[in-house]
Amino acid sequence: MAEQVSGTDVIVVGAGIVGVTAAYELASAGHSVRLIDKGRVAGLQSSRNWGFVRRQGCDPVEAELVQHASLTWDRLGEEIGPALTLVKKGLINLAPDEAGLSKYRDWLRASGGDTLFGSRMVGPDEIRDLLPHVTGEWAGGLLTPSDGHADPTAAGPAVAAAARARGVVVEEGVTALEVTTSGGRVTGVRTSAGRRAAGRVVVAAGAWSGKLLAPLGLKVPVRWIRATAARTTAVEHLTELAVHVPAVGFSQLADGSVIFGSAAWSDYDIGIDTLGNLRLFLPNFVRNRTMIRLHLNEVVVQDVLRRLPRRDRDAIRFDWPRMDDPPPNRTKIERAHRSLTALVPRWGSSRIARAWAGTVDVTPDALPVVAAPPQYGGLVVATGMSSHGFGIGPGVGVVAAELAQGKQPSIDLEPFRIERFAEGPVRAHHHL
Numbered sequence: 001m002a003e004q005v006s007g008t009d010v011i012v013v014g015a016g017i018v019g020v021t022a023a024y025e026l027a028s029a030g031h032s033v034r035l036i037d038k039g040r041v042a043g044l045q046s047s048r049n050w051g052f053v054r055r056q057g058c059d060p061v062e063a064e065l066v067q068h069a070s071l072t073w074d075r076l077g078e079e080i081g082p083a084l085t086l087v088k089k090g091l092i093n094l095a096p097d098e099a100g101l102s103k104y105r106d107w108l109r110a111s112g113g114d115t116l117f118g119s120r121m122v123g124p125d126e127i128r129d130l131l132p133h134v135t136g137e138w139a140g141g142l143l144t145p146s147d148g149h150a151d152p153t154a155a156g157p158a159v160a161a162a163a164r165a166r167g168v169v170v171e172e173g174v175t176a177l178e179v180t181t182s183g184g185r186v187t188g189v190r191t192s193a194g195r196r197a198a199g200r201v202v203v204a205a206g207a208w209s210g211k212l213l214a215p216l217g218l219k220v221p222v223r224w225i226r227a228t229a230a231r232t233t234a235v236e237h238l239t240e241l242a243v244h245v246p247a248v249g250f251s252q253l254a255d256g257s258v259i260f261g262s263a264a265w266s267d268y269d270i271g272i273d274t275l276g277n278l279r280l281f282l283p284n285f286v287r288n289r290t291m292i293r294l295h296l297n298e299v300v301v302q303d304v305l306r307r308l309p310r311r312d313r314d315a316i317r318f319d320w321p322r323m324d325d326p327p328p329n330r331t332k333i334e335r336a337h338r339s340l341t342a343l344v345p346r347w348g349s350s351r352i353a354r355a356w357a358g359t360v361d362v363t364p365d366a367l368p369v370v371a372a373p374p375q376y377g378g379l380v381v382a383t384g385m386s387s388h389g390f391g392i393g394p395g396v397g398v399v400a401a402e403l404a405q406g407k408q409p410s411i412d413l414e415p416f417r418i419e420r421f422a423e424g425p426v427r428a429h430h431h432l
């Protein structure tokens, strides 16, 4: 039943890790806040990830942001407590050969990760000490002792609960259909449950943000990548480190289960949108082509069928099961499980308890968009987290809250402007 609801200071669209943190910060600063989500709190990417909270491997231009995010996780840990499930006992990448090690050294040099984050190279002896149950011949590794992991199914809801306790009104199952504006300022949001008034709107709608922003003439180009992960049955507790090797990445949770996924490549389902923004995406696709598997499957047919004339245009834009609940790549996750149990033979008896996938929104340069577009007073965009938004999401949420309050942001947002895509050559993806 549509209803006009009296206004709040700020509406946050999207209750993923970015949106819940922005709402929590705004409420903590004394603002009235409405947080709306078309599904449920952290129902999409923010509960479907591996849970890595990392600075290690960041793009050097993100160093300030990832550091800010890491400090934000620490603060949230103090304010929210164990419900956040944050374990900051280190993240380690292991390399089988000299080529891998030189990538790590290059990253240390470019990012300043040694002085900024305490990251350092480790040799085979230290790897054996840190991970006595891990097999394999490792040439060395890269360790950031104060990176870590959290349970993705728990962290977002924990922040949302803390936001509710500070007065945030959380509306689940309510879709934002349009950001309304008048005279160059936002006035609120038209939703599936009626109009919601507010002088400030934060768009943190993950993979869907572009569809909400396009009618405002704001273009946030993203590709939707299908990323698969799984959780094992509970096994012997062996490590608190988050571990990444070429074939698999994993972290063990307090209940003994292990979240893992294949680090080798991601799946991309070709759809109608694939043809859009080719100029922006091709350079990094060509550079990293071994890391993406293209699939020509039923997705392209669904795309065509969805665009046939029908009355409910809003549903076409925001109700798309293939994006919200894509099928996991079973072959890939079974292979990753074999890699996991070969790497840690003491987990040989583990079974895959659950496998799932999520749609990751990746921008052409794999950097987020965090901006207050000058075209619309009161509008803030915090999206395009490009596969590492669980770790940086809280930091982005804090900065989005600062922008929504008209405050000077804590970090330099120059690398995260929307206009960068229209301006010039796309920055090369950075990864370990």
Ligand SMILES: Cc1cc2nc3c(=O)[nH]c(=O)nc-3n(C[C@H](O)[C@H](O)[C@H](O)COP(=O)(O)OP(=O)(O)OC[C@H]3O[C@@H](n4cnc5c(N)ncnc54)[C@H](O)[C@@H]3O)c2cc1C
Pocket (backbone or CB within 6 Å): 013, 014, 015, 016, 017, 018, 019, 036, 037, 038, 039, 040, 041, 042, 043, 044, 045, 046, 047, 048, 049, 050, 051, 052, 053, 054, 174, 175, 176, 177, 204, 205, 206, 207, 208, 209, 212, 227, 228, 229, 261, 318, 357, 358, 359, 360, 382, 383, 384, 385, 386, 387, 388, 389, 390, 391, 392, 393
């Ligand atoms: C398998 C997998 C593994 C990953 N591993 C990691 C990792 O280890 N570490 C890491 O840092 N990152 C990881 N990521 C990426 C990370 O999960 C995301 O970058 C991050 O969660 C994005 O957060 P978000 O808040 O921007 O988006 P989301 O979590 O997607 O939240 C957006 C929310 O907006 C809502 N929404 C959308 N449109 C509307 C609308 N019109 N109206 C109302 N609500 C709307 C959605 O329902 C959703 O809840 C992984 C992702 C996947 C899928």
